Amino acid sequence: QLCTLGKCKAQCDSPTVKCNGDAGPLCVNVAADPKNCGQCGVICATADAGSLPQGTGNDSGLPPDAGYDGGTGWVLGTPTCSNSACSTSCPNGTTICSDNICYDVQNHHDHCGSCSTACASGEWCTSGKCCQPGQIVCNNACTDILTSAANCGKCGNVCSGGTPFCNNGTCTMGCNPTGTRQP
Numbered sequence: 001q002l003c004t005l006g007k008c009k010a011q012c013d014s015p016t017v018k019c020n021g022d023a024g025p026l027c028v029n030v031a032a033d034p035k036n037c038g039q040c041g042v043i044c045a046t047a048d049a050g051s052l053p054q055g056t057g058n059d060s061g062l063p064p065d066a067g068y069d070g071g072t073g074w075v076l077g078t079p080t081c082s083n084s085a086c087s088t089s090c091p092n093g094t095t096i097c098s099d100n101i102c103y104d105v106q107n108h109h110d111h112c113g114s115c116s117t118a119c120a121s122g123e124w125c126t127s128g129k130c131c132q133p134g135q136i137v138c139n140n141a142c143t144d145i146l147t148s149a150a151n152c153g154k155c156g157n158v159c160s161g162g163t164p165f166c167n168n169g170t171c172t173m174g175c176n177p178t179g180t181r182q183p
Contacts, residue, residue, distance in 0.1 A: 002026060030084060037081035044079035044086035047100035077102040145169055 001008045002018060002025040012018050012027035019028050019040035028036045034044040077088040077096065090102035097103055097115035105111050105128060110118045112125035119130035126135075131142035138145070138155035145151050145166075149159040152166035159171035167174065 030081075032081050034079045034081040034086070037086050038084035042086075044081050046076040046079055046088065049074075049076060049101060073108060074101050074103045 001010060002012070003009075015031065016027035016029050017040070018025050019030075019036050020026075021028075028040070030036050030038055030040065030042075036042060037044050075091060075094060077090045077094070077100075080087050080089045088096055088100050088102065090096045093104060093106075094102035095105045095111075095115060097111055103111040103115065105113055105115065107125050109123075109125050112119050112130050113128035117130070119125050122133070123130040124133060125131075127137035129137050129140075129142055131137065132144075134146060135142040135144050136155070137143070138148075138151040143151045143155070145153055145155070146169045147166050149164060149166045149171075151157060152159045152171050153169035157171070159166050163171035163173050165172050165174060
């Protein structure tokens with residue numbers, strides 16, 4: 001006998017099956033129960049992150065990189081069971097990759113923009129793009145906001161009129177830092 005929905009029964013009602021739990025037999029849906037996934041006793045677990053320390057990784061180590069390329073880095077996610085198969089549910093802002101770890105692909109050096117894109121040594125990941133240090137993404141392209149007259153100091157700040165050049169992120173009326181005119 002087992003207790004299900006407040007009644008003693010010999011069998012579980014479909015689609016549940018009888019599994020042994022800590023407090024005795026219980027009825028579970030093995031198609032959706034992460035503690036009994038596919039069959040009784042199969043426990044869905046999070047991925048093994050091994051030696052991947054939270055908040056660190058293979059990054060450029062160069063400014064504006066702050067030790068980690070930014071964002072949340074990675075999380076293990078929550079084990080789930082769907083259609084009798086274990087999987088992982090990732091929190092918003094993260095993407096599950098082939099190692100079953102949820103990555104912030106907008107800021108993760110080894111998974112930049114997608115799980116399969118890694119930034120080169122000396123690059124950093126910002127807004128899902130691999131850029132050189134000192135650059136940020138403006139209009140979907142890596143941009144040096146310290147010298148770009150179209151994005152001076154921030155995206156979309158256009159230098160014009162009496163201050164057509166961008167020097168160290170400020171619109172000025174002289175040459176840019178390299179001594180050349182810049183569009």
